[in-house]
Every structure is written in structure tokens, then in C-alpha cells.
Amino acid sequence: MNLETPKKFRGLANQAHQVAANYFRPISRKYDKAEHAYPKELDLLAALLDGMNAGSPDAVGATSASKRGSGQVEEGVRNGGNLSALLGVIELCWGDVGLLLGMPRQGLGNAAIAAVANEEQLKRFGSTWAAMAITEPGCGSDSAAIRTTAVKDGDHYVLNGEKIFVTSGERADAVVVWATLDKSLGRAAIKSFVVEKGTPGMSVTRLEKKLGIKASDTASISFSDCRVPAANLLGNAEIDVQKGFAGVMETFDNTRPLVAGMAIGVAKASLDRTRELLKKAGCTFDYRKPLLSVSHVEATLYRLEAEWEAARLLTLKAAWMADNKLPNSKEASIAKAKAGRVANEVTLKCVELVGALGYGEDELLEKWARDSKILDIFEGTQQIQLLIIARRLLGKSSSELK
Structure with a gap:
């Protein structure tokens, strides 16, 4: 296995690092x-990303996170859009983290569109900044319990319901809304469904005050007889009872590794800064020494770095599998569960x-300690990820293992 960053993505990763250091x-x-x-x-940054994507077959950012093929027959191992998006994140x-979540056209709704939209929808919503609205009052972790209808x-769908904790819900141009037919x-x-801003019947009812990621707005949105064009239903409109929930859930196969990547990024920031501060305080680091012969501070930092590396490799694997069109639902949940927990532990311990x-x-x-907590909660909590992993490993359905 080659665990280095692919050569074609090194420039992108370096540019993203420079933006983080000098802009964010x-x-x-x-x-x-x-x-x-x-x-x-x-x-300005969003405009630069748009310029990079214009006319390029390889999109950069959330819009590249998809298992969609390029239309060409490809042989061998592929390092594609999911991996590039992850490395940038x-x-x-x-x-x-908050500034990334608040960046125009880089929302989780954009990743959802990239994952399941048809070709016509991809063109129509290509320049749209999309938030994603799943969570509702009373059904936070159980996405299948959605009550928005x-x-x-005719040529429209009429939506009724309420969504909460919608990242960029007030600022985005549109919201990808999960609803039941x-x-x-x-x-x-x-x-x-893609519901565009200003659609009659859609209204932002509240902005949340949060522990972290304060640069990003988090909104509650209500839908009251909100008429949405039928063409805005993402993917297949037919109800396939055999396939079940898999259609919309495919979105998570692409977005969960990205959230895991957010956790890896903020944890790395904490580790780097902590090492700098400890060195200034006179702490020395020698990775050749056994843990029992070094100071407690040294040993703790080494352990945190090992946990971070494990989370990073699991997340790279989940994104790589998506690029190579391999089933990665279990791996996406493993990455999200591991990285979310590690980020919380690392930032607080630092x-x-x-x-x-x-x-x-x-x-x-x-601030990083506060920001990291949400990364273990949204896109499926730690507990939900472990439940999904157990179902996959044991071959159980959601009704058999709750």
C-alpha cells in the first residue's frame, strides 16, 4: 500500500494548507x-474555487465527492474526486472548521447533489450553494423517522414539515430537504428535494447559538405548503421497497468521510500547536525511546498522534473506496466514528x-476543542455510527438490530 498523498493532489493539499494558515x-x-x-x-475564496472548477473535468471541493463515473473506461486504481475533496477539507x-462550513458552494448539500443528482440536475444546480436539511424535532439520530411530507x-411536490440544525440554512441558495412520499x-x-431560497412556504424560523463552529450559521427551517418542482427531486422518483432507504443513504457514503476529514484537520492543528508550546516549555521529543522511559506529557502526545494517524488512514480508505466505486458504507461509518471521537479526545487533551x-x-x-465536539455529532452521532457498523458486520437489518 502506498500511503503517501498522490502526486497529482499534492499541489492542491499544499494550496489548501496555505489558505488555512494565511487566510482562515x-x-x-x-x-x-x-x-x-x-x-x-x-x-473571494469561493470565487477562486469556482474558477478552478470552470471547464475542468476534475472538480475541487464538495462537488467532487461522488461515486459517479467519468464516462470513460478506467482500469486499475483510481484516486479521484472523493480523495481530493477529503485532502482539501x-x-x-x-x-x-466553521469557516470551511460557511464557505459558499462547499456545503454538505453540494456533496449530496454530487452524489445522487442526475446529469440535468448537476448542470442546473452546479453553481448553487446548497445546505442539507435532514434532522427534525423528535428524530435527531434516526433519519428513517423523518415526518416531513x-x-x-401535478408537476410539483408540496412539502410540509420542520427541519432543525441546518448548517448554512440561512445563507445558502438552496436546501436539500429529506422528505417522505x-x-x-x-x-x-x-x-x-432541492428547495431554492425564496420558495413560497419555506421560512427560516431560528438561528442557533452554539458551542463552536460559530462562523457557520445553523438554522431551523419550516415548510408550509411549499411547492417544489418535481424536477427538483434528486435521483429516482420511484419508490423501490426492495432497495429501501439505500437511495438517499448513499449520500452519507460520500459526506461522512468529509466530516471525518474535518475532525482530522482540527485534531492535527491541536497536535501541531501543542507540540510547539511544549517545546518552548523545554519538553523534548525522541520517538526512538520506549514510552516507559519518557515523561508523561511525551507519552500522552505520542499516543494521541497514533490515534490521529489511525483515524486519518481509515478516512483515506473510505474516500478511496468511493473513488473506486466500492461499497463503502461500513468504512464511511468507521471513519466518521473513529475520527469524531479522536478529534474530541485530542483537542481536549491538548x-x-x-x-x-x-x-x-x-x-x-x-476554540478547536469547542469546534471539535460537533464533528462527533452531526452526519450521524458516534452511537449511530457504531450501530451501523454492527449491522454491517453482523448482517442484520435496522429492524433486527436497533
């Missing part, structure tokens, strides 16, 4: 304190290792 970090604290204020600096989140009426058919009837320095606003360590 300097404004990170500013927008952490100014919650709900839109970071206007992101417009890791580096950018080394700078700031979509009723066919027929509650009696269970999860098989759940489809995703605050602890440097003492008072890590607790004050003079350092970004305390």
Missing part, C-alpha cells in the same frame, strides 16, 4: 466572537497538556 487562521477568532455575522472574506480545517401535485411505506419512501495557555483566548486551542 487570521480571521478565525474574529468570527468566533461575531456569531451569525457572515465572513465576507469567504466570497483536512488542510482547510487545520485552519478553521412531500405530496405529488408515503409514511406507510417507511424509509423506502424518503427522497431528497488543552489539558498546555495548562492555562490552552484555556485562554490567546491561543486557538480552546
Whole structure:
């Protein structure tokens, strides 16, 4: 196995790292304190990404996360859009998770469109900034329990329901909304719809005040007799009871590795900064020595680095499998579960290792600790990921293993 970053992506990863260091970090604290204020600096960066994608067969960012083929017969191992998106996310989140989540046209809704939209929809929504609305009051972790309805009426669907915790829900141009076509058919009837901003019947009802990722807005959205063109239903409109929930769930195969990448990025930032501060304090690091012969601080940092490396490799594998059109649902959940937990542990332990320095606003360590918590919660909580992994390993259905 070659575990190095593919040569064709090294330039991209380096550019993303430079953006994180010189663009995100300097404004990170500013927008952490100014919650709900839109970071206007992101417009320029988003425009640059749009320019890179224009006319290029290899998209950069969330829009490249898909198992869709290029139309050409490819042989051998492929390093494609999922891996490039992941490597970019890791580096950018080394700078700031909230700013990445707040970047135009790089939302999880964009990854959802890339994953399941047909060719006509890809062209139509190619320049759209899309948020993703799944969670509802009363069914946070169980996506199959969605109660928002979509009723066919001529050339439209009429949506009714409420969504909460929608990242970029107020700022985005559109929202990818999960809704059921027929509650009696269970999860098989759940489809995703692109609802464009300004559509009558759609309204933002609340903005959340959060522990972290404050540069990104998180909204509650209600839908009341909201008429959406039938052409905005992503993928196949037919209800396939045999396939069940798999249609819309394919989105997670692409987005969960990206969220894991966010966790890896912020954890790496904490490890790097902690090592710098400990060196300044006189701590030495010698990886050749056995753990029992080094200081507790040294041993702890080594252990955290090992956990981080394990999470990184699992996440790279999940993205690589998606690029090579291999079933990766289990691996995507493994990556998300491992990386989310590791990011929480690493960032909090780094605050602890440097003492008072890590607790004050003079350092970004305390901010990274706050930002990391959401990465173990959204896109499926730690507990839900472990349940999915158990089902895959044991060959159990969701009704057999709850």
C-alpha cells in the first residue's frame, strides 16, 4: 500500500494548507466572537474555487465527492474526486472548521447533489450553494423517522414539515430537504428535494447559538405548503421497497468521510500547536525511546498522534473506496466514528497538556476543542455510527438490530 498523498493532489493539499494558515487562521477568532455575522472574506475564496472548477473535468471541493463515473473506461486504481475533496477539507480545517462550513458552494448539500443528482440536475444546480436539511424535532439520530411530507401535485411536490440544525440554512441558495412520499411505506419512501431560497412556504424560523463552529450559521427551517418542482427531486422518483432507504443513504457514503476529514484537520492543528508550546516549555521529543522511559506529557502526545494517524488512514480508505466505486458504507461509518471521537479526545487533551495557555483566548486551542465536539455529532452521532457498523458486520437489518 502506498500511503503517501498522490502526486497529482499534492499541489492542491499544499494550496489548501496555505489558505488555512494565511487566510482562515487570521480571521478565525474574529468570527468566533461575531456569531451569525457572515465572513465576507469567504466570497473571494469561493470565487477562486469556482474558477478552478470552470471547464475542468476534475472538480475541487464538495462537488467532487461522488461515486459517479467519468464516462470513460478506467482500469486499475483510481484516486479521484472523493480523495481530493477529503485532502482539501483536512488542510482547510487545520485552519478553521466553521469557516470551511460557511464557505459558499462547499456545503454538505453540494456533496449530496454530487452524489445522487442526475446529469440535468448537476448542470442546473452546479453553481448553487446548497445546505442539507435532514434532522427534525423528535428524530435527531434516526433519519428513517423523518415526518416531513412531500405530496405529488401535478408537476410539483408540496412539502410540509420542520427541519432543525441546518448548517448554512440561512445563507445558502438552496436546501436539500429529506422528505417522505408515503409514511406507510417507511424509509423506502424518503427522497431528497432541492428547495431554492425564496420558495413560497419555506421560512427560516431560528438561528442557533452554539458551542463552536460559530462562523457557520445553523438554522431551523419550516415548510408550509411549499411547492417544489418535481424536477427538483434528486435521483429516482420511484419508490423501490426492495432497495429501501439505500437511495438517499448513499449520500452519507460520500459526506461522512468529509466530516471525518474535518475532525482530522482540527485534531492535527491541536497536535501541531501543542507540540510547539511544549517545546518552548523545554519538553523534548525522541520517538526512538520506549514510552516507559519518557515523561508523561511525551507519552500522552505520542499516543494521541497514533490515534490521529489511525483515524486519518481509515478516512483515506473510505474516500478511496468511493473513488473506486466500492461499497463503502461500513468504512464511511468507521471513519466518521473513529475520527469524531479522536478529534474530541485530542483537542481536549491538548488543552489539558498546555495548562492555562490552552484555556485562554490567546491561543486557538480552546476554540478547536469547542469546534471539535460537533464533528462527533452531526452526519450521524458516534452511537449511530457504531450501530451501523454492527449491522454491517453482523448482517442484520435496522429492524433486527436497533
